[in-house]
Amino acid sequence: MTGSNDKTPGGPGRRLPRARAMEEFRAAPTFVLVEPQMGENIGATARAMLNFGVKSLRLVNPRDGWPNEKAGAMAAGASAVLDDVQVFDSLDAALHDSRYVIATTARRRELMLPVLELREAAATAQARIAAGDPCAVVFGGERNGLSSDDVARADAILSVPVNPAFASLNLAQAACLVAYEWSAAARAGAETEEVDEEALDRRPAERAHVASLVDHLIDALDRANYFRPPEKRPLMTRNLRVALSRAGFTSPEVQSLHGALKALERSGNAS
Amino acid sequence: MTGSNDKTPGGPGRRLPRARAMEEFRAAPTFVLVEPQMGENIGATARAMLNFGVKSLRLVNPRDGWPNEKAGAMAAGASAVLDDVQVFDSLDAALHDSRYVIATTARRRELMLPVLELREAAATAQARIAAGDPCAVVFGGERNGLSSDDVARADAILSVPVNPAFASLNLAQAACLVAYEWSAAARAGAETEEVDEEALDRRPAERAHVASLVDHLIDALDRANYFRPPEKRPLMTRNLRVALSRAGFTSPEVQSLHGALKALERSGNAS
Numbered sequence: 433m434t435g436s437n438d439k440t441p442g443g444p445g446r447r448l449p450r451a452r453a454m455e456e457f458r459a460a461p462t463f464v465l466v467e468p469q470m471g472e473n474i475g476a477t478a479r480a481m482l483n484f485g486v487k488s489l490r491l492v493n494p495r496d497g498w499p500n501e502k503a504g505a506m507a508a509g510a511s512a513v514l515d516d517v518q519v520f521d522s523l524d525a526a527l528h529d530s531r532y533v534i535a536t537t538a539r540r541r542e543l544m545l546p547v548l549e550l551r552e553a554a555a556t557a558q559a560r561i562a563a564g565d566p567c568a569v570v571f572g573g574e575r576n577g578l579s580s581d582d583v584a585r586a587d588a589i590l591s592v593p594v595n596p597a598f599a600s601l602n603l604a605q606a607a608c609l610v611a612y613e614w615s616a617a618a619r620a621g622a623e624t625e626e627v628d629e630e631a632l633d634r635r636p637a638e639r640a641h642v643a644s645l646v647d648h649l650i651d652a653l654d655r656a657n658y659f660r661p662p663e664k665r666p667l668m669t670r671n672l673r674v675a676l677s678r679a680g681f682t683s684p685e686v687q688s689l690h691g692a693l694k695a696l697e698r699s700g701n702a703s
Numbered sequence: 704m705t706g707s708n709d710k711t712p713g714g715p716g717r718r719l720p721r722a723r724a725m726e727e728f729r730a731a732p733t734f735v736l737v738e739p740q741m742g743e744n745i746g747a748t749a750r751a752m753l754n755f756g757v758k759s760l761r762l763v764n765p766r767d768g769w770p771n772e773k774a775g776a777m778a779a780g781a782s783a784v785l786d787d788v789q790v791f792d793s794l795d796a797a798l799h800d801s802r803y804v805i806a807t808t809a810r811r812r813e814l815m816l817p818v819l820e821l822r823e824a825a826a827t828a829q830a831r832i833a834a835g836d837p838c839a840v841v842f843g844g845e846r847n848g849l850s851s852d853d854v855a856r857a858d859a860i861l862s863v864p865v866n867p868a869f870a871s872l873n874l875a876q877a878a879c880l881v882a883y884e885w886s887a888a889a890r891a892g893a894e895t896e897e898v899d900e901e902a903l904d905r906r907p908a909e910r911a912h913v914a915s916l917v918d919h920l921i922d923a924l925d926r927a928n929y930f931r932p933p934e935k936r937p938l939m940t941r942n943l944r945v946a947l948s949r950a951g952f953t954s955p956e957v958q959s960l961h962g963a964l965k966a967l968e969r970s971g972n973a974s
Contacts, residue, residue: 482866595754599754602747602779615864
């Protein structure tokens, strides 16, 4: 069980329809906004999420802090989302309990990641969630979108098929489209859903474990003076992070890799 | 040919990619906002439309007049839509050259109209447009949405499958979803598109002709003292309007019906 599944949503004595709605919410992806700027956009995002039954919203370093009055004004009553917003100081922290991560970005071909069109991404997220893996969809801030280092944390890139002559999609509109397609995929999936016990054994590790493995590897490589020339270090670390983040390692595999790394470090120190 | 097809988009000396984009625009539906209130929402709608290659925007009695500074600020450069906005003083006027009309409304079952889910509605619009029929999608204002008399002008109702516990969709978000699904349907349709010559003979009349037929019939019935008791007149006229608007009459059929109506009037006056 993951951290997000351990939470008890809602209070005592709640009515059944709300309880059932909450069940749906728990099975929806988490939306993560990285350095969002305008409270109005956070509020409009919350509203669009709730329109399609997506409730979990996390913010990484919102420019104007949190809570934000303007977000409340634009959310038009979507307090079921806004009241439970979680704020983090790094994307890694915001993704800690996710097991599948999709990054929304217009820069498609920059990293060695699979590119999923919106509908395909929603179906993939739905299948992962049905298999028991918490999913996160990551959105960049209004000005610059996601950095390459942010995208490097993802399993896949989500691309919205926009008009190439006018491709800049508003943050809340992008969130609305993802929520809408996720909800369509969830309705389609509900008709055929089965728990695949074998797939549970193959489920990817929580993101916190993958991130710590990457950090471990980079530390070890730093000590081994691997990143040369030094100006290439950012690109080299990013490429490593991409490869390991999207690898879909299970928790036992991550543990094994940690052990392997330690063994290599010891042997290197000994030599 | 319809009025909207007769327009020459773009200026002289434009580059080819823009010309091709314009071709796509011409084949997109027209979005009609009935009594929109906030300029910000009109601007955000224009931006979302252009993101998905929908360019034609018409307003019916915008609360704050037109042009509207706040719309420009929110449109983030979508001047290709905003510069060509057309303003009308009635929905009938805004629909005059449409041949297929879809109304977006949450009140699904009120009128005797087919209800299409968003994706189905987009596919229908795409098929109609491929057959040469200009389509319009009508959105209500922020406060009250579309009136029943507005919806009565449509061929079909479009329903967005929202979370029933939080169903109020922002105007620009609704427009974004329709534009997105239309663009997906257009891309799918482009792969298999063929001109069906026979279908052109069956194409529905322009809305202006249908509206004048309904007005003609209601005038005639008023003179015939048909609407009794008088308090039932609004409902009775609306039901007539629904039935005739969604009937898909061709232009020759509308002409025949006008003629039939005139004949009935003459004979009634003579008796």
